[in-house]
Amino acid sequence: MGYFEGLTDAVFKQDSNGDSVFYPWGALGKGRVIKDPATREQLRNFMLFYYKISLPLVIVIAVFRQWWLLGVVVVALTAWFLIKSRVLLKDCPVSTERLTLKEGYRNSAASHNTFTLWLLLIVSLLFSVLGALMLALGEPLPGILVLALFGTCSVAFGYMLKSKSAARG
Numbered sequence: 001m002g003y004f005e006g007l008t009d010a011v012f013k014q015d016s017n018g019d020s021v022f023y024p025w026g027a028l029g030k031g032r033v034i035k036d037p038a039t040r041e042q043l044r045n046f047m048l049f050y051y052k053i054s055l056p057l058v059i060v061i062a063v064f065r066q067w068w069l070l071g072v073v074v075v076a077l078t079a080w081f082l083i084k085s086r087v088l089l090k091d092c093p094v095s096t097e098r099l100t101l102k103e104g105y106r107n108s109a110a111s112h113n114t115f116t117l118w119l120l121l122i123v124s125l126l127f128s129v130l131g132a133l134m135l136a137l138g139e140p141l142p143g144i145l146v147l148a149l150f151g152t153c154s155v156a157f158g159y160m161l162k163s164k165s166a167a168r169g
Helices: 003-009 037-063 067-089 101-111 114-136 140-168
Strands: 012-014 020-022 032-034
Touching (some): 003 101, 003 114, 012 101, 032 037, 037 067, 101 140, 114 140
Antiparallel strands (some): 012 020, 020 032
């Protein structure tokens, strides 16, 4: 499986009844029980498409430091996500079970191969170093943002690698 499939799988889990539960906001929100396999597939396909469009778009705009455009795009992407997910979830009851960060990372790790996780960890660490260099060279805001984002990513990818090796071992 690819990177975006791993992100997508992080927001789904099976509950204690064996039903699929979708967490639109990951560990930060409530899940919705998906009893219909067709609805689950539609949600999964939407999330996969959403990640494939939104993440590269946001990254490219941020690289070019077009902050006003980034704000407009983030608002538009959030509106699209809210509208589409509400339509797909209209008949799905709220789950009483929560998704923990650990579960989300484990679900994501299971869908990534080990090479991809190592590559993502190394790239994240390199970008963390770049953020620290930006700070040292007098670029405080971008340096802090890059360091915070990729430092967090480094911790997440490290945890996923650990989780993946524990599942195998």
